[in-house]
Amino acid sequence: MTQQLDTLYFAPETFECEVKELYTLDEDTLGVVLDRTAFFPAGGGQSGDRGTLGDCDVENVETRDGAILHLVKNCEETVGKLAVGTHLTAKIDRNKRFSDMQQHSGEHILSGIVHRLFGYSNVGFHLSDREVTVDFDGVLTENDICKVEDLVNQAIWDNRAVRVFFPTDAEKDQLSYRSKKEVDGPLRLVEIAGIDLCACCAPHVRHTGEIGALRVIKSEKNKGGTRLWILCGKRLMADTRQKLEQNRLISTMLSAKQNETAVFVQKLKADHAALQYELVGVRRQLLGLQAAALPEQDVQVSFLDADADTLRYAAGLFAGRARSFAFVCGEGGNFVLQTQTNFDLQPVMQLLRTQCGARGGGRGSVMQGSVHADKETLQSLLESAGKAAK
Ligand SMILES: [Zn+2]
Known part of the structure; x- marks a missing residue:
């Protein structure tokens, strides 16, 4: 032993x-x-x-x-x-030990305060190099979390004493303490003066001031309760440094004040959406001009670098210039077949399937699918299909 x-x-x-x-x-x-x-x-x-x-x-x-x-x-x-x-x-390794002590002692204060304010128990705790999570068996709103965070930090800055002790059997009966499960062996209690008393086996700081500060960096609903991701002391410092640097870079790029980056990004997104809308309009105008300039022929075959909506729009326009049908294909191989006459598209689709391994379908005057074949092969195949059916 x-x-x-x-x-x-x-x-x-x-x-x-x-x-x-x-x-x-x-x-x-x-x-x-x-x-x-x-x-x-x-x-x-x-x-x-x-x-x-x-x-x-x-x-x-x-x-x-x-x-x-x-x-x-x-x-x-x-x-x-x-x-x-x-x-x-x-x-x-003092660095890892001290970082773990900061996280774990911070967790005790947090759990003690949540228990006192809301009556929820800490039903799961995980502390690894990667993250620190605490699970509570009740729902904590954003407001609740802010309130708890303020109280935890006040308790940290009060620099309260942390006492670790093994109570006698007589003392045990007198004490009311938090405990996740029945403890085997001697009961080891961690007391944070005026805040919390909890059964625990881990190393702790001696005074709460050593924790520095605590922040809840994320929360999620979890099995009817709440999972909180927390950071204390050195880890909080490292995390904050990294996130502030991200924000500083964004603020420089946007020429925005550091506490106004979100407003600027919101505006940027709205501008982007408006431009996108305008671009669709201009593109459609251009396609209209392109279609008007097309000589009328049996089959219109086009290859465009465009999204699905634009492909459908172009197919509608180009079909107006085709005696049989129009075929419009995007960069990724997605295509639209469309006719404005009573031309039967089924045999064309069938040909694309058997000759080029195309997938897709539809009925009536519009069909859609995807195909991977070179442009020349498609062009000659489609032109012959448009003629042959007449
Ligand atoms: Zn503990």
């Missing part, structure tokens, strides 16, 4: 230890059991600590069958360095 050092705050970042057991967990991973450890093993929705054992990197720490396994890459650099009986200096 590994002795866990300072299970209150997981304070020592460096400690001496001895390898007690060594397992090859798979081709790539070794599991190292130590006589003593201050590493936090993954649990309660949070990934384990990273760090080093001697000069070997610890990538995660897990509890398996009651043993605390320090996971180390099984490779040339680690071979022979972690034999049973080896004495080592272990070091915990």
Whole structure:
């Protein structure tokens, strides 16, 4: 059984230890059991600590069958360095540890305040390098979230003490605390003065001021409740820096004030839609002129770089200049067949299917489909179809 050092705050970042057991967990991973450890093993929705054992990197720490396994890459650099009986200096990655502590302690304040204000419980917590999510079993509106966020940050700036302790059986009965499930082993409680009391196994900051600040960056309805994505402290700083830089770039491109970029983008979108509308009109005018200039013939075949609406519009115009039918094809192979006489389009479509592998259909005077064949092949095939049927 590994002795866990300072299970209150997981304070020592460096400690001496001895390898007690060594397992090859798979081709790539070794599991190292130590006589003593201050590493936090993954649990309660949070990934384990990273760090080093001697000069070997610890990538995660897990509890398996009651043993605390320090996971180390099984490779040339680690071979022979972690034999049973080896004495080592272990070091915990302070950056990851502190970032995790900020997120997790922030989550406790948030969950405590949501519970007090709305009576909702935290029913799911996930803390990885990528994201931090908290699930509540009730609906939180945008207004609720703003209110909670303000109260959480006030509690952070009040710099309240965080106390971690193991209550006696007598104390346990007197205390009312949040807990996700029945806890095995000794009950470890985390108290944030005046805000929250919660059963938890993870490392925490000693004073709430260390969290810096908390923001809810996204919320979603989730199984009748609400999932919140939160960020605290260093991670919030990094996220904010990146998003502010995005906004700064947009503001420079639009020559807009940084707090007015959305209004400018909205205007830009409206301008774009108006231009798009105008473009369709001009394009139709142009197609009208193009159609008027066409000599009347049996079949009109055209290839246009245009969207589906424009293809249909052009087919209507060009059919007016065709004794048999018009065929208009877009860049992607989508086409429209149209006639303004009583010419039967079915045999033409059938020919396109059998000769060029076309797909599509329709009835009456308009048919649509897609075809992938070169222009010359289509042109001669369609012209002969238009003549042959007369
Ligand atoms: Zn916790």
